[in-house]
Amino acid sequence: xxxxxxxxxxxxxxxxxxxxxxxxxxxxxxxxxxxxxxxxxxxxxxxxxxxxxxxxxxxxxxxxxxxxxxxxxxxxxxxxxxxxxxxxxxxxxxxxxxxxxxxxxxxxxxxxxxxxxxxxxxxxxxxxxxxxxxxxxxxxxxxxxxxxxxxxxxxxxxxxxxxxxxxxxxxxxxxxxxxxxxxxxxxxxxxxxxxxxxxxxxxx
Amino acid sequence: xxxxxxxxxxxxxxxxxxxxxxxxxxxxxxxxxxxxxxxxxxxxxxxxxxxxxxxxxxxxxxxxxxxxxxxxxxxxxxxxxxxxxxxxxxxxxxxxxxxxxxxxxxxxxxxxxxxxxxxxxxxxxxxxxxxxxxxxxxxxxxxxxxxxxxxxxxxxxxxxxxxxxxxxxxxxxxxxxxxxxxxxxxxxxxxxxxxxxxxxxxxx
DNA sequence: TGAGCCTCCTGACAATTGTCACGACGCACC
DNA sequence: GGTGCGTCGTGACAATTGTCAGGAGGCTCA
Numbered sequence: 201x202x203x204x205x206x207x208x209x210x211x212x213x214x215x216x217x218x219x220x221x222x223x224x225x226x227x228x229x230x231x232x233x234x235x236x237x238x239x240x241x242x243x244x245x246x247x248x249x250x251x252x253x254x255x256x257x258x259x260x261x262x263x264x265x266x267x268x269x270x271x272x273x274x275x276x277x278x279x280x281x282x283x284x285x286x287x288x289x290x291x292x293x294x295x296x297x298x299x300x301x302x303x304x305x306x307x308x309x310x311x312x313x314x315x316x317x318x319x320x321x322x323x324x325x326x327x328x329x330x331x332x333x334x335x336x337x338x339x340x341x342x343x344x345x346x347x348x349x350x351x352x353x354x355x356x357x358x359x360x361x362x363x364x365x366x367x368x369x370x371x372x373x374x375x376x377x378x379x380x381x382x383x384x385x386x387x388x389x390x391x392x393x394x395x396x397x398x399x400x401x402x403x404x
Numbered sequence: 405x406x407x408x409x410x411x412x413x414x415x416x417x418x419x420x421x422x423x424x425x426x427x428x429x430x431x432x433x434x435x436x437x438x439x440x441x442x443x444x445x446x447x448x449x450x451x452x453x454x455x456x457x458x459x460x461x462x463x464x465x466x467x468x469x470x471x472x473x474x475x476x477x478x479x480x481x482x483x484x485x486x487x488x489x490x491x492x493x494x495x496x497x498x499x500x501x502x503x504x505x506x507x508x509x510x511x512x513x514x515x516x517x518x519x520x521x522x523x524x525x526x527x528x529x530x531x532x533x534x535x536x537x538x539x540x541x542x543x544x545x546x547x548x549x550x551x552x553x554x555x556x557x558x559x560x561x562x563x564x565x566x567x568x569x570x571x572x573x574x575x576x577x578x579x580x581x582x583x584x585x586x587x588x589x590x591x592x593x594x595x596x597x598x599x600x601x602x603x604x605x606x607x608x
Numbered sequence: 609t610g611a612g613c614c615t616c617c618t619g620a621c622a623a624t625t626g627t628c629a630c631g632a633c634g635c636a637c638c
Numbered sequence: 639g640g641t642g643c644g645t646c647g648t649g650a651c652a653a654t655t656g657t658c659a660g661g662a663g664g665c666t667c668a
Contacts (some may be wrong), residue, residue, distance in 0.1 A: 213490065218515020219423035224428055236532065311422020346616060358596025360654070374616055380656055390624095391655075392562025392596050549644060565625070578646050584626055594654095595625075 205322045207252035208234040208279075210268065212260045215300050218312075220255070221365055237265025242277045251279055253322050256301075258285040265298050266292065273300035281314020282321045284314075290335040291342065293328065294363045303327030324362055342403035348382040352395050353404050407528045412438040412455035412483075414446050414472065416464045420606055421594075424518075426511045431519045443467025446517040447479045455483055457526050470496065470503050477504035488518075494540040495606015497532065505529030539577070545606035552586040555579055556599050557608050 201208055207224060209232055220361040221232045234249040236242055239256075240263040246254060258265040269281045282303040283296040288308040293304050303321040305314065306329055317327045342349065361379070365372045380392055388394035396403050408585055409447050411428060415421040425436045440452040441448055443460075444467040450458060458476055462469040471541055473485045486507040487500040507525040509518065520529045546553065558568040565583070569576045585594055592598035602608050 215488070215509075215518060216420055216423065216509040218518075219427040221427075222515070223423040223426035224427055226427040279577050284419070305419075305421040307417035310418050312427070314419060314422075323459065347615065356406035357596075358592070358594040360593060363652090371617060375616065376656065377616085377658095378659090383656075386595060388562070389564060394562075396562060551645065575647060577648060581628095581646085582628065584628090587626075 204229055204231045205253060205318065205330075206231055206233045206251045207318065208232075208236070208242070208249065208254040210236045210254065210260065210265070211241065211257040211284075213227070214235050216257075220278050221311055223311055224255075224315060224318065230315060230318060236244070237261075239268035241264060241273050242268040246272055246276050246279055250276070251403050253282055253318050255282045255284060255318065258283060258289075258296070268301040269296060269301050280321045280324075281329065281353055282317060289400060289402040290332070293332055293336040293402075295402060298329075303334065305329060306332060324382045342398075342401070344382055344398065345378075348378050348385070349398070349404055351378040352382050352391075352398050354389055355379070356395055356399075358392070408433055408435045409457060410435055410437045410453070410455045411459040411521065412436075412440070412446070412450055412453065414440045414443065414464065414469070415461040415488075416441050421463075426429075427515055428459075428519060434519060434522060436439065438439065440478060441465075443469060443472035447475050450476055450483055451481050454480075457484050457486060457522050459488060459522065461487045462493075462500070464485060470499050473500060473505050474503040474608065484525045484528075486531065487522060491493055493606040494536070495538040495546065497536055497606075498545075499534075501532075508536065509535060521600065544607070547589045547604065548586055549582075552582050552589070553602070553603060553608055555582040556595075556602050557585050559583070559595055560599055560608075562596070588607040 202221065202403050207230060209217055209221055211220065214237060217235055217237065221235060224230045233251055234245045235244050239260040242256065247361055253313050254266040258316070265283055269283060272279060272281060280302040282305065282374055283299065283301045284305050284307060285292055296304050303326060304399050305317050306325065309329065350368065351364060354367050357375055361372050365375045368375070382398070383391065383394045386394045386397040388397055409573060413421055413425055415424065417465060418441060421439055421441065425439060428434045429436055434561065437455055439451040440449050440462065443464040445488050446458065446460065458576060460469040462470055468488055473487060476483060476485060484506040485504065487505045488509050489496055490511050506520055509521050511530065513533065523529050548556070555568060558571050564575050565579050569579045572579070586602070587595060587598045590598045590601040592601055
């Protein structure tokens with residue numbers, strides 16, 4: 201068995217991706233074998249380069265890091281996944297672990313710890329930011345029903361009820377009812393606030 | 405004169421900061437002499453370490469990169485500033501240049517170009533992402549009056565009119581009038597949409 | 609089989625939001 | 639001195655939004 205751990209990096213921001221590559225490339229036992237900028241490029245690149253560990257950002261175009269994690273676990277179960285994200289969205293942690301990630305790190309953690317996290321994940325351990333784990337437990341599962349979440353998602357940009365109703369093929373009354381339910385469950389005063397809260401908790 | 409360019413790095417995400425440091429540290433003619441994680445730490449660190457170029461992220465806690473640029477230009481005019489940001493907010497470019505930045509780079513640019521951008525800025529040249537420059541011209545100056553922008557800012561989280569009025573010590577009618585003006589000027593249909601548009605264009 | 613939940617709809621009501629017209633003051637500019 | 643603009647306020651009106659009650663069918667689970 202070779203001593204170097206082969207890595208795949210996925211992040212939509214080329215500069216960050218390149219910088220992470222440089223950071224991890226400094227470690228003698230790590231080798232970056234593939235870099236991609238979108239979630240749907242993860243599996244093809246992984247099949248080609250057979251990395252030991254995939255480091256995936258959550259925010260990516262076309263397919264996010266969570267979906268990419270799930271797809272990668274199916275296509276290449278031997279590759280372990282370390283999910284990285286910008287800030288503490290509690291819901292993402294739970295969803296990433298459910299999707300089959302072995303580790304979850306926020307970009308606030310010191311750079312020196314990333315290589316360690318990669319090594320632990322490669323060794324079969326689970327790596328989770330402790331403060332984030334507490335937040336995740338506090339935030340818990342999404343209280344929203346599927347429709348409620350869907351209506352909130354459609355309301356994101358500030359679309360009025362009529363537009364949401366058309367988009368989802370529902371009556372305006374139904375949309376308002378679902379919104380009302382979502383507002384109640386998120387303890388918000390508003391549709392706008394409800395969207396923000398649900399989004400912050402990773403419920404959308 | 406020494407051949408190495410001394411750098412200060414400012415980014416609130418420790419992982420990204422460390423990664424950028426690793427990336428730039430690979431270049432033999434560049435040396436990272438200071439790293440900070442918030443805008444208000446930029447000037448003190450610069451005064452202590454006297455960098456040639458400061459690489460500042462726009463999004464930072466307490467003081468953003470634009471304000472930090474302006475403060476740094478005053479405190480240490482010999483240090484040139486390269487502003488880096490996550491995505492194309494056209495308004496930021498204009499404001500960063502007005503604040504005295506010598507360069508503006510988005511995190512979408514290839515990692516290899518960052519070192520070049522630093523060298524050009526150090527040489528006294530201006531560095532601007534060309535696509536972003538076009539967007540910036542298209543978006544232009546903010547059409548919003550000071551009060552309108554203020555009211556939009558206060559409405560960000562979805563706060564109702566009553567709360568905004570209390571916060572700004574205005575009557576509810578006045579707040580609604582300013583909001584109405586902002587909605588008209590942004591061509592939005594909504595308060596929520598107006599906030600999004602104005603924010604995307606860097607008008608807040 | 610019944611209880612509980614989600615979904616979908618209607619209709620009605622109150623609260624909030626957006627628009628408009630109006631008047632007032634201060635300021636800059638010509 | 640007049641014009642234009644931003645600011646602040648009022649009052650009134652229409653549109654949108656949020657809440658509630660009620661009824662229907664579907665599903666799961668005990």
